[in-house]
Amino acid sequence: VTGEANVEQQGSQRVIADSVIASVAAHAAAHTPGVVRLEGGVAGLVHQLTRLAGRAAGRHTAPSDGVDVRSAGAVTTIHVDIVVTGDLRAAAVAAAVQHSVATAVVAATGLPRPVVSVSILDIELPVVRPVWS
Amino acid sequence: MAVNHATDDYVLPCERRLDDIWQRVGQSPDEHEQTCPHCTAARQSLLVLRDATRQLAEEPVPQPVGLTGRIMAAVRADIRRNRMLPLPSANGPVDISEQAVAVVLRFAADSVPGVRARRCTVRATDTGAVEIELSLALRYGGTAPAERMLAQVRDRVADAAEAGIGLRVARCDLVLADLYS
Numbered sequence: 224v225t226g227e228a229n230v231e232q233q234g235s236q237r238v239i240a241d242s243v244i245a246s247v248a249a250h251a252a253a254h255t256p257g258v259v260r261l262e263g264g265v266a267g268l269v270h271q272l273t274r275l276a277g278r279a280a281g282r283h284t285a286p287s288d289g290v291d292v293r294s295a296g297a298v299t300t301i302h303v304d305i306v307v308t309g310d311l312r313a314a315a316v317a318a319a320v321q322h323s324v325a326t327a328v329v330a331a332t333g334l335p336r337p338v339v340s341v342s343i344l345d346i347e348l349p350v351v352r353p354v355w356s
Numbered sequence: 357m358a359v360n361h362a363t364d365d366y367v368l369p370c371e372r373r374l375d376d377i378w379q380r381v382g383q384s385p386d387e388h389e390q391t392c393p394h395c396t397a398a399r400q401s402l403l404v405l406r407d408a409t410r411q412l413a414e415e416p417v418p419q420p421v422g423l424t425g426r427i428m429a430a431v432r433a434d435i436r437r438n439r440m441l442p443l444p445s446a447n448g449p450v451d452i453s454e455q456a457v458a459v460v461l462r463f464a465a466d467s468v469p470g471v472r473a474r475r476c477t478v479r480a481t482d483t484g485a486v487e488i489e490l491s492l493a494l495r496y497g498g499t500a501p502a503e504r505m506l507a508q509v510r511d512r513v514a515d516a517a518e519a520g521i522g523l524r525v526a527r528c529d530l531v532l533a534d535l536y537s
Contacts, residue, residue, distance in 0.1 A: 318450070
């Protein structure tokens with residue numbers, strides 16, 4: 224995650240790093256009902272392991288794997304990769320993620336409402352073996 | 357029937373198992389792996405991870421629990437990213453992995469007694485709706501006529517796609533591929 228978002232306010236400027244936006248978005252998305260986890264893929268896992276190593280060395284950083292933030296000026300677009308549960312409608316979970324991420328980012332940063340896109344990479348079904356009659 | 361639980365086998369579109377590729381990742385690729393795009397992509401991802409985990413293993417950090425399962429999930433996710441279907445949405449784009457959809461649809465078909473789902477492919481059309489093709493095996497000498505079982509499968513698959521996921525179904529083709537007893 225690189226770059227930053229700028230907001231002009233009463234002559235002064237606020238700069239918010241994309242990594243901050245990503246962490247806020249990741250937290251909001253992961254806590255949306257129906258979301259099993261964020262899925263950062265191989266890059267995310269490597270990140271996660273590096274963070275784990277960093278934690279042992281005393282560095283603490285908030286997780287943001289599975290979230291991609293692009294900002295240009297005050298316009299921010301956020302992409303979230305998720306795994307959802309099978310018991311809720313996948314499209315509804317995605318819509319809820321879009322809403323909670325956008326709301327959380329606005330509340331935490333004061334940026335204009337971002338555009339949030341969502342990719343559902345997996346649906347976790349309950350582990351029930353179908354009965355062969 | 358394997359559902360896509362994190363620890364279950366994962367079969368690539370070329371019918372090779374991800375676990376087998378992981379087993380062979382230290383050796384040079386065989387004839388199939390040299391030409392197959394799916395195997396090549398999976399090998400590359402696994403190699404990156406192997407190097408990363410090796411590096412970490414040398415550091416004095418306790419290895420996280422269930423690492424192999426998480427590696428497999430991560431590689432699966434990267435492979436899935438290649439084939440996505442658009443989902444209708446009101447606020448910003450949403451898409452979903454074709455393979456994730458296929459697992460749910462096969463699971464729905466399996467819920468009909470006497471039916472075993474085989475292959476399932478889902479394609480997006482220009483209108484944003486999807487076309488489903490599902491091949492099945494039916495139990496030989498089952499109590500219900502095949503016609504009625506297929507109708508039931510079609511209902512459950514369409515219901516899973518529309519109510520369960522939120523896709524719009526343009527067509528649902530069933531292929532009776534096999535019988536079993």
